[in-house]
Structures are given as structure tokens and as C-alpha cells.
Amino acid sequence: MPKTFNAKTMEKFQALSQRYPTKDALLLPVLRLAEEEFNGIDDDAMELVAGLVGVPPAKVMSVFTFYTHYRRAGSGKYLLQVCSTLPCALRGSQEIFEHLKKKLGIDSEETTKDGKFTLKKVECLGSCGTSPVVQINEDYYENLTTEKLDEILNKLQ
Amino acid sequence: MPEKTLLKHTDTPNSETMDFYLSQKGYEASRKALTSYEPAKLIDEVKGSGLRGRGGAGFSTGMKWSFVPKDIFPKYLVCNADESEPGTFKDRALIERYPHSVIEGIIIACWAVQINSAFIYIRGEFTLGAKKLQKAIDEAYQKGFLGKNIFGSKFNLDITVHRGAGAYICGEETGLLTSIEGYRGYPKIKPPFPAIQGLFAKPTVINNVETLANLPYILNNGAQWFKSMGTEKSPGPKIFCVSGHVNKPGLYELPLGTPCMEIINNYGGGVWKNRKLKAVIPGGSSAPVLTAAQAEKLNMDYEAVAAAGSMLGSGGLIVMDETVCMVNALYNLIRFYHHESCGQCTPCRYGTGWLDKILHRMEHGNGKQGDIELMLNICDNMRGKTICVLADAAAMPVQSFIKNFRDEFEYHIKEHKCTVTI
Ligand SMILES: Cc1cc2nc3c(=O)[nH]c(=O)nc-3n(C[C@H](O)[C@H](O)[C@H](O)COP(=O)(O)O)c2cc1C
Ligand code: SF4
Ligand code: FES
DSSP: OOOOOOHHHHHHHHHHHTTOSSSGGGHHHHHHHHHHHHTSBOHHHHHHHHHHHTSOHHHHHHHHHHOSOSOBTTOOSEEEEEEOSHHHHTTTHHHHHHHHHHHHTOOTTEEOTTSOEEEEEESOOSOGGGOSOEEETTEEEOSOOHHHHHHHHHHOO | OOOOSTTTTTTSTTTTSHHHHHHTTTTHHHHHHHHHOOHHHHHHHHHHHTOBOTTTTOOBHHHHHHTSOSSOSSOEEEEEEOOOSTTOOHHHHHHHHOHHHHHHHHHHHHHHHTOOEEEEEEOTTOHHHHHHHHHHHHHHHHHTSSBSSGGGSSOOBEEEEEEOOSOGGGGSHHHHHHHHTTSOOOOOOSSSOTTTSOGGGSOEEEEEHHHHHHHHHHHHHOHHHHHTSBOSSSBSEEEEEEEESBSSOEEEEEETTOBHHHIIIIISOSBGGGOOEEEEEBTBTTSOOEEHHHHHTOBOSHHHHHHTTSOOTTOEEEEEETTOOHHHHHHHHHHHHHHHOOSOSHHHHHHHHHHHHHHHHHHTTOOOTTHHHHHHHHHHHHTTOSSSTHHHHHHHHHHHHHHHHHHHHHHHHHHSSOSSOO
């Protein structure tokens, strides 16, 4: 189904257009708008972005697939991004990851059957002083232990 | 602990608000710059302070500004808030807790180079930081510190927050610019340097968050004050990011040149669990690893760390205790570089891939005779042969881990297991 932005998002789009001297430069920020409004980006969203920005859909696809942080359509309600890079690994991030894997019964890049959680191993989140770190949707959860993580997950509905 | 400057208020409640910042002489430095400094004089002042880029390369900030041609318009400034070098987490604190110091730094830099449009490229994961920055920018517009006729002068400046989307390579300055322009974050061959032909093919200044945050203090307190801290060639305060096996990981703002062991023991609370120090990476994951013996003698300034065979880089000090298997640690890092290579250059795309593959098999007990030589050979074929220095950033850990801990790699190949057991 072709998608359209609602009026509020269109307003944001218009404001963005004033900020950049080329149309191509709108691509990353407008993908963010699509991510926000549709809670994940699929082919239809890319088509919409392509039309608005005025670039071919293939270019949107090429740019979108380069960046790992955009939310893909079909992600769970909660995206659990577990940092696995060295500073976190030195402080037990592997244990955190294994715990989640077991608890949720899914591996990295997979989603639970009820659509609630998506698990993803990611690289350094820029929070190495408070490792291990998991980013859940937009929020950082720091200095984690498996117990703390369980408590946090229990609160997520 | 010596008196803090950049992080002085980052633990204070409401430190991110305009009201708080104004109570700390906020925006007086930028007002002073715009109303009583000729741009050329301001560049001289910053040159004279000896401020060097805090993003990694440590290049003189004033010097970098002076390369920008005066007669080409528009020009751009980009504040590099990509903060993706593993072991680095200082810019996030400045952005979330004291964003006005960064914004004021941007105003000062833009006045010095006569730039009317600035972008802050912030890594996509920092959603909170992007919101706080935007709020602070909105406040600054309301006060007339941004927008048109700033401080009653004829100077105009707009700042746009531009969010990245998860790609380490967008921290590299040309990759970052390509990303803002709306493409895959592919680095470009230099020259042309961004100062001459950068964002949208216009002259562009790119500075790290921490670099810019120093500027208000230099203006308020003077270049001499700045030079009173640190060493002759590496003056000023630096935020050290201490991570890994210490009791108190975190941010410690100290003069450049502070001994590495003082940072680990006096501030970081010492190596955790009463264990012995094995190794440190002094400047973010790309910096060559040093042994405990080297760390004992190390001072944390650009020259001293370079003389010890590593780099001060971004100031990310990763501490490893005696239980760390160096093959495992290197494998972790190389997996990172393999994942983050943008893939444009064959030596980097294949080199990081092969290194990943070899370390994977070594880590899993399947290392082969000749693997060490093979890795070193691959590194030779990566360094200095690519568009950007990510290939070098991946090769340097490999070369230094092997140089300093070769016996562990040999043991892994011969005995199919680690010398250490965690
Ligand atoms: C692979 C790579 C990643 C980088 N990542 C960052 C980064 O995350 N943040 C940053 O400020 N500089 C980063 N840099 C350094 C920038 O290219 C650039 O030198 C710096 O932003 C300039 O600012 P400065 O002079 O104030 O340090 C990176 C460089 C390379 C080669
Ligand atoms: S060296 Fe690697 S990261 Fe840099 S441009 Fe080449 S392939 Fe991309
Ligand atoms: S390594 Fe995990 S946040 Fe940096």
C-alpha cells in the first residue's frame, strides 16, 4: 500500500527543506521522519521518501541499507541493542547477550514470536564507562547485570 | 583532583539549561568574540593557546581554521559528534549535560572563520543527546545568540542538528560530509581537504565536540591560562575516558601529560579485583596497544604517547587486566573494523575480512602455522594504501598486539587454546 505522511510530519518535512542546500541532503533526515511515523521502514516508506526528496527509490534503498541504525519494518515493539565491542566485552557484555538469547529464545537480528522483542548485537554505543550497555528503543540502560536487566524487561509491556 | 573546566558542571542538576549556563558566564565569551575580536585576531588567539583537535588527530585548531579561504561563500562548520571510536564516551557527556558550551564554541569558531551555517553531526544512537542539543539550540535562538544579527552585530548563524544512523565510518571527516550530503558514508580521497572543498563542495571546518567546548574558556580566561595546563606542545585540559578493568570507569578531566598510572590508580580506582595490569590501549580502539611496563612510564600527552609507539587519539583509555586473552581481545576489535569498513577500497574490505577470518579460527582453536606472518603481511598491504585511514586503524591493533604479545598468538596456534583462563 502506498504510504503518505500525516500533516504534522509534512510540516517537519517542509521545515527541513529550508535547512539544506541540496535535495539529496534531505534523505537521511526524511528517513528518520518515516521511521518515526511508521515505526519502521519498509519498501513503501522508501518509495514515499524517494518521491518527497526527489531521488530514485534505488538510491534510497542504497543509502538505507548502508546505515544500521534505522528501524526496519517488522522489528519487535522493543529493540534490544546489546553492545558487544571490547570495552563492554571486558565487563561482561557477552554474558548479558547470552542471557537475553536464552531468556527470549532468539538470536541476534531475530524477533520473538509475539512481536515484543527484537535482539541485536551492536558495536560500541559510546557509553563504555558504564558498560555493559543495552539500548532499548531510544533509551540507554547502563551498568547492567542480568538481574537488573530482568527487572527492566519485566517492566516493559 | 585538579580543578575541572569542561566537566565542572556536568554532574549539576539542570546543567543543560540556558538559565544555568547563563549563571556561569554563559555566552559572555561568544559576545566578546563577536563584539571585540577581529576574526583574524581570534584565529591568532586560538593558535596561540595551542589547542589541538580532540577528535583523534590532535591537529592545531587555529591552524586548521587558517587554511579556509576567505573569499569563497558559503562556508560551513561541522561539529563532529559521531563519537564512535570504541572506548570514547566524552562528547556524549558534554552534549547531554552541558550542550550550551558546545553551541557557544560553535558560535566562536564560526565567527573566527566567518561561517553562517553549521551542522552538528550526532551519531544516531544518541537520541537523547540530539533532543537536548535541539532544545539548547532553540533556547539560544530565543535569546538571539543564534539566528540573525547575533549580539546586535551583523553576523548571522544557523545551527542544524543532523543525526547519523549507525556507521563508525561517518566519524571520519570526509565520510561524515558525504553522509550529510545524503549518501552512503563513503570517505573521499584527500586532497582536496575539507577546509578548501568540503560540505556541498564548499570550504568546511570540521571540529570535534570537545575541541569546540574548549573555546569559550579560552576566550574567557585567555590563551596563557590554557597553556598553563598540560605540556608545552600539548596544552590544556583533556577528558580521559577510562573503560575496562578498573574499579571506577568513567570520565576524568585532567591536564594533558598526566601519567597513565595516575589516571588508572588515583582516579580510576586501580585495576579491579586486585588483579595485575596487563595492557592498555591509550587512545581509543585504533591506537596501538601498550604493555603494563610501557604504561608504567607513560604520560598522556600527544608527544609522549606517540614516542611510546601509540596514539593519544580521542583519549579513550581501555584497561585490560591479567585475565584477558589477547587473541580474544584482538578478535573482538577486528570484528568491529570488519563490520565498519565501508567497502570502497579492496585492501580494507578484504584485509579486515581476512583478519577477521584468521582470528576467528585462531580463537576457536584452529589457528595454523604461518597465520601470524599472514596477518602481518595483510597489514602491510592495508596501511597507507586506502582512501581513508580506517584500514590503518584496523591494522595498527593487529601489528601492536602481535608485537607485544606474540607468545600468546603462538601458544594459541600450537596448543589450540589460551594462555589465560578467565
Ligand atoms: C575511522 C575514523 C573515525 C573517526 N571517528 C571520529 C569520531 O567519532 N569523532 C570525532 O570527533 N572524530 C573522529 N575522527 C577524526 C575526524 O576525522 C576528524 O579528524 C576530527 O573530527 C577533526 O576534529 P578535531 O580537529 O577537532 O579533532 C575519526 C577518524 C577516522 C579515520
Ligand atoms: S579505507 Fe576502508 S573505510 Fe576507508 S574508504 Fe577505504 S574501504 Fe572505506
Ligand atoms: S564498547 Fe560498549 S559502549 Fe563502548
